[in-house]
Amino acid sequence: MINWLNQHIQTLKLVISRMRNNMLSTFMICLVIGVAMCLPSLFYLAVDNLSKLTEHMQKDTEISLFLKVDINADAIKKLEQQLAKNQDIERFHLVTKEEAWQQLQLKSRNNQEVSDAVSQLGKNPLPDAFFIQAKSSDPDSLIQLKDTLQNLPNVELALLNTEWVKRLSSLLSLGKKLISMIAGLLAIVLLVIIGNTVRMQILTQKDEIEVSNLIGATRSFIRMPFLYAGALYGLFGGLMAVLMLIGIIQAFNLSMSQIAHLYSNDFSVTLFNAQLFLAVVMSAICIGWVGSYIAVSRAIANYRIN
Amino acid sequence: MIQFDKVTKRYPGSDEILKNISFNIDAGEFVFLTGHSGAGKSTLLKLIAATERPTSGTVLIANQNVSQLKPSAIPFLRRRFGLIFQDHKLLYDRNCFENVILPLHINGVSGQEAAKRVRAALDKVGLLNKEKAMPITLSGGEQQRLAIARAVVSRPSILLADEPTGNLDASYAADIMAIFYAFNQVGVTVIMSTHDALGMSAMQNRVMHINQGTLTEHLLKEPHLDQASSSAERFTS
Numbered sequence: 001m002i003n004w005l006n007q008h009i010q011t012l013k014l015v016i017s018r019m020r021n022n023m024l025s026t027f028m029i030c031l032v033i034g035v036a037m038c039l040p041s042l043f044y045l046a047v048d049n050l051s052k053l054t055e056h057m058q059k060d061t062e063i064s065l066f067l068k069v070d071i072n073a074d075a076i077k078k079l080e081q082q083l084a085k086n087q088d089i090e091r092f093h094l095v096t097k098e099e100a101w102q103q104l105q106l107k108s109r110n111n112q113e114v115s116d117a118v119s120q121l122g123k124n125p126l127p128d129a130f131f132i133q134a135k136s137s138d139p140d141s142l143i144q145l146k147d148t149l150q151n152l153p154n155v156e157l158a159l160l161n162t163e164w165v166k167r168l169s170s171l172l173s174l175g176k177k178l179i180s181m182i183a184g185l186l187a188i189v190l191l192v193i194i195g196n197t198v199r200m201q202i203l204t205q206k207d208e209i210e211v212s213n214l215i216g217a218t219r220s221f222i223r224m225p226f227l228y229a230g231a232l233y234g235l236f237g238g239l240m241a242v243l244m245l246i247g248i249i250q251a252f253n254l255s256m257s258q259i260a261h262l263y264s265n266d267f268s269v270t271l272f273n274a275q276l277f278l279a280v281v282m283s284a285i286c287i288g289w290v291g292s293y294i295a296v297s298r299a300i301a302n303y304r305i306n
Numbered sequence: 307m308i309q310f311d312k313v314t315k316r317y318p319g320s321d322e323i324l325k326n327i328s329f330n331i332d333a334g335e336f337v338f339l340t341g342h343s344g345a346g347k348s349t350l351l352k353l354i355a356a357t358e359r360p361t362s363g364t365v366l367i368a369n370q371n372v373s374q375l376k377p378s379a380i381p382f383l384r385r386r387f388g389l390i391f392q393d394h395k396l397l398y399d400r401n402c403f404e405n406v407i408l409p410l411h412i413n414g415v416s417g418q419e420a421a422k423r424v425r426a427a428l429d430k431v432g433l434l435n436k437e438k439a440m441p442i443t444l445s446g447g448e449q450q451r452l453a454i455a456r457a458v459v460s461r462p463s464i465l466l467a468d469e470p471t472g473n474l475d476a477s478y479a480a481d482i483m484a485i486f487y488a489f490n491q492v493g494v495t496v497i498m499s500t501h502d503a504l505g506m507s508a509m510q511n512r513v514m515h516i517n518q519g520t521l522t523e524h525l526l527k528e529p530h531l532d533q534a535s536s537s538a539e540r541f542t543s
Contacts, residue, residue, distance in 0.1 A: 003414050003415075003416065004414075006416045006417065007411065007414065007416065010411065010416060205399075207397055207398075208397055208399075210395070211395050211397060211408070212408065212412065213381075214355070214384065214389055214395070215384060215385070215389060215408070215412060215456075215460075216381045216382065216383075216384035216385035216387075216409070216412055216413075217381060217412040218378070218412075219378075219381075221412055
């Protein structure tokens, strides 16, 4: 056990000292990995924050509940109690037909044509209406709520402007699919890059593999330093990606705060997204390991005895 | 220890390098393998070291049939050998000490024990004072001695040397022969190929001569080995 541990420590030391001797090329490799990991992460961050933002906006989505024109005050009271009991409703307010009529007259005062039309109407054509905000912002549950409200007695029409909500959420889900595709492609690129790097290193250490093989090293012994190198490239590359991400988020937040100020909105991207950073580093390590495993296995296969 | 039975080796697209070879080498023997270059000496050594498999026939090493060994078992068979190559096959990116310690790491020996054994091996070949030197700074003879130290550090029972003196001048060659004889004295089986009779000393040694893929055996000092006396002179001078 101690021997086994010792062997791994020795190998790790060897790999690190080799990397230190080739500082520049090691840095370049890590940089490539870092940039390649950074791109899909940025994309992910963009879509993730956009969907948070739209959730925020969806909160403002209202269901308008127009009541029957000939409804009396008791029925409105009853309806009000029913709405108050509904668990899915965040809050609601009533706009009576008189209030609505006043508002219409007030708003149309500047527009000659509309105010003419309004005054020609003579009597108030508007119904009483509830404006309701749901707790959930999910389009499907909004539609469900709308249907329930539609079926209440004395309700003429429940209106929900879901089209844009639907469009936005389908766009976002498309964006998420796109991210996973791009991330997949970049993972392949990383595999190739790291595989190639390790292959180059194998070329420079061909003698070592050959000699080790001749003097009785097992395949796992020969593989070990290369696997460590691949995983370390992944680790450093992943950390570099995290640094780049932090830098980019910081810069983004800085310019965003100016814009957000204009819109009196305090939107910003969270700087330390531990989950994302961990995922970036871990996947970089995994990709590094797999890439070098493939490369070194191919190299060892050349020394098969025939 | 090493048994060849009707062994034939042919590489794809070539004639038979070795034809129907049978011999037996016992533990503790010192065997010279002679023949012109291209006669098949290296191939024979590769068959013993299990870096090649015979096309037909059986190779038994310590009663293990090499052809039937699983690939995963081959490394453990190779650890019984100390291999010395004509081109040394040293690793030039690390110093002498690190070169010699490699077989010990492969065998899972590390720490103080490994360091002690590396110094003992370097001492045996007279390179103890060069343990920190890089191999490239050593002379040809020193490099070959370093390769020998690496071959013997894990205390193999069989030493296989492929023309270890091929590129060296006579005095270096004599040094190296003396080292081999010393190992043989303590019971190590030595099999050494050489394209000339240099280094074959006055001692009675077994000589296996390969000519166009077939084997003829004889002892040294037989009349047709006319080079023997001159090389012995060179060795003793």
